[in-house]
Amino acid sequence: MSTQSIRPVKVKRKYTRSSPGSVLYQSGDTIVLCTASIEDGVPPWLAGSGKGWVTAEYNMLPHSTNRRKRRDRDGKVDGRTTEIQRLIGRSLRAVVDLERLGERMVTVDCDVLQADGGTRTASITGGFLALADALYPEFRKTPPAEHPLRDSIAAISVGIVNGKPTLDLDYEKDFAAAVDMNVVMTGKGQFVEIQGTGEEATFDDDELAALIKLAKAGIKQLTKIQQESLGKQWPLA
Template sequence: MSLPIREGRDLLTPRPLFVERSVNPHAQGSAHLKMGRTEILATVSLEDRFAPHMRGKKEGWLTAEYAMLPRATSDRQPRERNLQNGRRHEIQRLMGRALRSCVDLRHFRGQTVYVDCDVLVADGGTRVASILAGYAALHDFSDRLILSGRLAEWPLTQAVGAISVGLVGTELRVDLDYAEDKVARADLNVVATETGQLIEVQGGAEGAPISVGEYMQLVELGVSAVQSLMTDFQRQL
C-alpha cells in the first residue's frame, strides 16, 4: 500500500494554522480558524439561564455544539437535524470537556456559555480544529468582557489545544489530513494544555491492535505537538 504524501511538511509538523478573531458582529465572541484545508467558524454566546444540574452551584456552565455544513465535504451531506446523531454528540462532549477545563465558570454563576462550532470545510481533524477554534472564540469573548467592564478578572485559566496523531504504516504522524486518516492503523485526538498537561485522549487502533508502547508514543507525541502548536497559535490571538 502506498502511503499518503504530505504537501510541504514532514511527518511531525502540523498543517499551517491561521486564526482570525471577531469575525461575527452578532456573537459575544467568535473566531474563524483554518488548519490546512479544514475550516471552522466558532461563536460564543452567554445566556442568563443555566442547566438544571447546576442548581445551587457556585459556578455557571459551558456547553458546546458541533455541526458540519452540507458542502463541508466532497459530497453534499444532509443537514444534521437528527439530535440523536452519535458522532456529533461524541464530538460535542469532547469539546465541552476540553473547553470547560480552561474557563473559571465561577464568573458566570446562573449563566450558560455556549460555544458553537460549524465545519465550513472538512479535510480531517475537524474535532481538534473545533477545540482550537472554540478556545480562540473564548479568548475573543473574554477580551470583550474585560474591555466592556462586565468582568474585572480574566476568566480563562489556561491555554488549551488539541491535535491528531496517528500510525500510518510504521510511521508516526502529526495532524492527519483526510487521506492519512483513512489509512491510519491507529489515530488519537490528544487534548492538552500549553504547559504539557494532558486533558483527554480519544481514539484507538483501526483493525489490528497496537502495542501499549505504540499507544504511549502517540500520546507523548500528541502532548508535545500541542505545546509546539500553541506557541504560534497564541501569538495569533
Template sequence: MARKYDRKNDELRHYKINRFFQQHPAGSAMIEMGKTKVICAATVEEKVPNFLRGTGEGWLTAEYSLLPSATHTRTSREAARGKQTGRTQEIQRLIGRSLRSVLDMKALGERTIIIDCDVIQADGGTRTASITGAFIALVEACDTFFEPDSGKPFPVRDFLAAISVGVSTEGELLLDLDYDEDSSGVVDMNVVRTGEGNFVEIQGTGEGRPFTRDEMKKLIALAEKGIDELISYEKDILGNELVWKVGREG
C-alpha cells in the same frame, strides 16, 4: 511514505486562525488546519441551567455541525432528519468537556457560554480544530464581561489545544492527519492538552491492528509537539491585551 505538500511526519498542516470572524457573538474565530475549516463562536447568556441557579457558578455547553457541502459527498442536514448522529453528539460533548477543563466556573458567575462549531470544509481533524479554534472564541467572550479591577480571576485558567496523530499502513507515526491519512491509517488518536502540560483527553483506536505501549508513548509525544506549537500560535494571535489575562488569579 510521502505526505502531501512534502510535509514531514512530525509537521503540522498549514494553520491559521482569524479572530472576530463574526460580528454578533461575544467571541468568534475561523480556524484552518490544512483544508479543514471551522467557524467557532462563543455566545454569552446571563443565565444558567436550573441545577446551577443560586450557586454562583456558570456553565459551558457546545454544539457541533457539519455543513452539507463540507465533504466530497453532500451530507443531509441533521435538522432535516430530525436527529443528531452519534458522531455529532460525541464530538460536541468532547468540545464541551475540553473547554470546561480550563474554565473557572465560579469566576464565570451565573452565566452560560454556548460554543458553536460549524465545519464549512472537512479534510480530517475537525474535532481537534474545533477545540483549538473554540478556545480563542472562549477567551474573547470572557473578556467582554471580565473586570480587571474586581479582584476576581479571569475565567479562563489555562491555554488549550488539540491535535490528531496516527500510524500509517507503513508503520510511520504521523502528526495532524488529513482525511486520507485518517481513513487509511491503522491507528488514530486525538489528544487534548492544556498549556501547563496536563492532558484533558486521549482518544486512541487501533483500527487496523492493536498498537503497542511504545507506539502510544511516541504518539503522545508527537501530539505534544504539535500542541505546543499551536498554543504558542494562540498566544501570538491573542496578543498582549489578552494573553496576560489567561490564568490571571485576581
C-alpha cells in the same frame, strides 16, 4: 508530506459580528467557524449554585465534505455529532473555573465549513479562542489569578500511518491510519482527554509513547499560535 509537523494554521478572529467570539480556524484544508456567546443565567440544574456553564455544539455543513452530507432534521443529532460536541464541551470546561465565571452560560458553536480530517480537534483549538474573546469584555480587567480561564486548551490528532507515527492527520492519512488518536491538552502540558483506537492494528507501549510525544509537540505549537493570535487579550499572562 511530513509526518512530524502540524498543518499550516490560519486564525481570523472577529470573523462575524453577531457574537462576541467569532473565529475562523483553518488547519490545512479543514475550516471551522467557532462562535461563542455569553448570556446571564444557567441551566435549571445549576440555578442558585453561583456556578456558570460552558457548552458546545458541533455541525458539519452539507458541503463541508466531498460527498454532500444531509443536514440533521427534526432536531435529530447523530451519534458522531453528539460524541464530538460533548468532547468539545468537556475540553473547554476543563480550563474554565465555573465559580469565577459566575451564573453565566457560554455556548461555543463549531460549524465545519470544510472537512479534511481533524474537525473535532480544530473545533477545540479554535473554540478556545472564541471562548477567550467572548469572555474578554466582561473580564478584561480581571487579573489572571482570578480570571475564569485557568489555562488554554488545544487538541491534535496523531496516528500510525504506513507504519509510522504521524502528526495531524488529514482525511487521506486518517483513512490510511491503522491507529488513530485525538489528544486534548492544556497549554501548561496537562492531558485532558486521549481517545485512541487501533482500528486496523493493535499498538504497543513504544508506539503509544511515540504518538503522545508527537501530540505534545503539536499542542505546544498550537498553544503558541493561540497565544500569538490573542496577543494583548491573552488572559493567562
